[in-house]
Amino acid sequence: MRRVLEPDADDGSGVTIRIKPGPPATHDALLAAQERDRLLRTELSRVRAAATAWRNALAGLLTALIGFSLIKGRSDIGQLTKPWAVAVGSLLLVALICGAIGALSLVRAANGKPSVAPMDKLLSRRVADHIEALGAARALRRGIVLTMVCAALLVGAVAATWYGPGAKRPVLQVTTATVGTICGTVNRVDRGTLLLKTDAGEVVVSLAEALSLQPLTACPEK
Amino acid sequence: MSDDPIPYTEVTEPSYGEIAAGTFSVVEVSADIMLLRGACPRCAAALEIPLVSSVFHGMRTIQETQPEQATVEGIKDARWVEPMVCTCEHSHPNRPEGSVGCGAFWNLMLTMDPA
Numbered sequence: 001m002r003r004v005l006e007p008d009a010d011d012g013s014g015v016t017i018r019i020k021p022g023p024p025a026t027h028d029a030l031l032a033a034q035e036r037d038r039l040l041r042t043e044l045s046r047v048r049a050a051a052t053a054w055r056n057a058l059a060g061l062l063t064a065l066i067g068f069s070l071i072k073g074r075s076d077i078g079q080l081t082k083p084w085a086v087a088v089g090s091l092l093l094v095a096l097i098c099g100a101i102g103a104l105s106l107v108r109a110a111n112g113k114p115s116v117a118p119m120d121k122l123l124s125r126r127v128a129d130h131i132e133a134l135g136a137a138r139a140l141r142r143g144i145v146l147t148m149v150c151a152a153l154l155v156g157a158v159a160a161t162w163y164g165p166g167a168k169r170p171v172l173q174v175t176t177a178t179v180g181t182i183c184g185t186v187n188r189v190d191r192g193t194l195l196l197k198t199d200a201g202e203v204v205v206s207l208a209e210a211l212s213l214q215p216l217t218a219c220p221e222k
Numbered sequence: 223m224s225d226d227p228i229p230y231t232e233v234t235e236p237s238y239g240e241i242a243a244g245t246f247s248v249v250e251v252s253a254d255i256m257l258l259r260g261a262c263p264r265c266a267a268a269l270e271i272p273l274v275s276s277v278f279h280g281m282r283t284i285q286e287t288q289p290e291q292a293t294v295e296g297i298k299d300a301r302w303v304e305p306m307v308c309t310c311e312h313s314h315p316n317r318p319e320g321s322v323g324c325g326a327f328w329n330l331m332l333t334m335d336p337a
Binding site: 021124130 | 271305330
């Protein structure tokens with residue numbers, strides 16, 4: 001609500017603001033009034049500069065984070081067990097939402113938002129700047145928090161993908177001189193023999209004949 | 223009468239508060255923002271001086287130390303002294319670089335009470 005209160009006048013809301021001469025002003029009063037004016041006069045440019053700095057810093061942080069995730073561990077959530085895959089997918093979805101809202105909040109804080117106001121609703125320029133500065137500061141705080149949450153969720157998602165349990169058991173590829181190359185999951189090791197479960201059924205391989213043993217996440221396509 | 227602008231001088235007189243009290247009005251923009259409008263008692267420039275409860279200050283927000291100004295609704299009989307200074311952007315000789323106004327300063331007593 002916007003209302004004009006004349007000196008010694010009731011504004012209709014049950015509150016009267018009276019303006020009277022104050023006590024003699026001192027040099028401290030001058031400094032206080034000048035500081036208040038200086039803070040308000042520069043408020044919007046200061047919050048814009050802070051928002052721009054934060055936007056650039058957080059963009060750098062996210063870029064570094066993406067670079068970090070390129071240090072390869074497991075990168076396919078399809079290789080995780082289903083509950084872990086669902087959890088990682090959920091983390092990525094929430095991270096995406098937080099990141100998008102955070103980025104838009106930072107852009108809004110740094111650049112404002114386009115608005116068209118009716119002439120009769122226009123405020124004093126200084127008051128409008130103050131209101132915009134407070135809105136930009138709120139958007140900046142929101143953007144910082146959401147971007148940091150986004151980064152934390154991305155780290156969590158990458159860690160869960162790396163260290164979560166795999167959906168498939170690891171397999172062993174054995175090469176022998178007589179049988180050739182066999183790949184399958186290990187069922188049992190017993191008295192120098194290896195029982196592998198392959199696509200063609202169970203195969204017993206003598207470890208004494210093995211030329212090479214290679215653990216794999218999946219058997220190569222034939 | 224000369225049209226030369228009056229020089230910048232940081233000065234106060236008892237009459238400044240009396241003149242301003244008679245000419246200034248208050249616009250209540252919101253519960254946390256008021257706007258004082260009136261003429262400078264020295265140079266007669268039109269002034270708009272916002273009174274706010276908080277202001278952005280670096281990466282921290284200064285909370286106003288005068289809680290009487292924070293809300294209109296919560297405080298019905300607040301009374302406080304508001305230091306005022308001319309903040310016009312007219313030309314005044316001898317004004318230091320980066321400063322505004324003609325240098326006049328004064329105090330106003332604002333009283334908020336039930337009608």
